[in-house]
Amino acid sequence: MTAETVMGMVISSQNIGETDRRIVLLTREKGKIAAFARGAVKPKNPLVSAAQPFTFGEFFIYPGRDSYTVTKAEVSKHFDFVRKSLDKYYYASYMCELADYYTRENLDASDVLLLLYRSFQALMSDATDDGLIRYIYEWRMLCINGEMPDVFRCRKCGSENVTRFSVQGQCVFCDECEKGNDSAEKLMPAALYALRYIAASPLSELFSFKVSEQVYAQLKDITDRYIKMHRRYEFNSLRFIEENIIKT
Numbered sequence: 472m473t474a475e476t477v478m479g480m481v482i483s484s485q486n487i488g489e490t491d492r493r494i495v496l497l498t499r500e501k502g503k504i505a506a507f508a509r510g511a512v513k514p515k516n517p518l519v520s521a522a523q524p525f526t527f528g529e530f531f532i533y534p535g536r537d538s539y540t541v542t543k544a545e546v547s548k549h550f551d552f553v554r555k556s557l558d559k560y561y562y563a564s565y566m567c568e569l570a571d572y573y574t575r576e577n578l579d580a581s582d583v584l585l586l587l588y589r590s591f592q593a594l595m596s597d598a599t600d601d602g603l604i605r606y607i608y609e610w611r612m613l614c615i616n617g618e619m620p621d622v623f624r625c626r627k628c629g630s631e632n633v634t635r636f637s638v639q640g641q642c643v644f645c646d647e648c649e650k651g652n653d654s655a656e657k658l659m660p661a662a663l664y665a666l667r668y669i670a671a672s673p674l675s676e677l678f679s680f681k682v683s684e685q686v687y688a689q690l691k692d693i694t695d696r697y698i699k700m701h702r703r704y705e706f707n708s709l710r711f712i713e714e715n716i717i718k719t
């Protein structure tokens with residue numbers, strides 16, 4: 472067994488005993504892996520900063536029986552959300568939890584890693600509303616995993632002249648096909664445009680649009696209900712957002 476180098480982001484980190492930390496790394500080379508950072512709780516240990524959540528860099532790892540051990544790390548970016556704002560910290564934690572949910576060891580996660588990195592950059596920049604970044608992230612994550620509905624064509628007739636979104640049916644319809652049926656709700660043109668943009672734009676331009684308050688409200692409503700209906704997993708960090716951010 473030889474040491475290897477991986478590029479990745481720490482998506483979770485917890486103390487093990489009094490001196491060690493167990494981290495979960497989302498890597499470009501190996502998907503999601505768990506690794507021990509020995510001594511990373513001691514203030515003078517060189518791994519202290521590398522073992523923090525939201526740290527991106529190069530990690531030198533050594534394979535063990537059940538998990539890896541980090542022997543060295545070169546941090547290239549630490550996203551310090553705590554210093555920035557608690558809201559951003561909650562959103563970033565939720566994004567990590569969602570990334571954790573969707574990735575596995577040895578399954579390519581480079582798209583998810585890049586999405587996470589871009590989303591963190593967007594959160595740090597203040598140019599886009601935090602809530603909008605969260606919804607863009609959620610849809611793009613569904614998209615990467617093949618779970619985003621086709622928002623370009625009516626499910627029944629294939630028309631691109633789409634006007635309605637069905638949360639339950641996980642699809643969109645045109646007016647003609649949904650006449651007299653109220654289960655699919657009317658979609659604002661700008662909300663449809665936003666969904667199409669999220670599905671198709673390059674990651675580097677993903678966070679470059681803004682929406683009006685009304686469009687944001689519709690995106691929020693559709694996304695929240697969609698995620699609740701189609702994800703069986705309870706996200707702890709999502710509860711934090713709902714309790715601490717949404718209600719205030």
Ligand SMILES: [Zn+2]
Nearest residue numbers: 625628645648
């Ligand atoms: Zn149709």
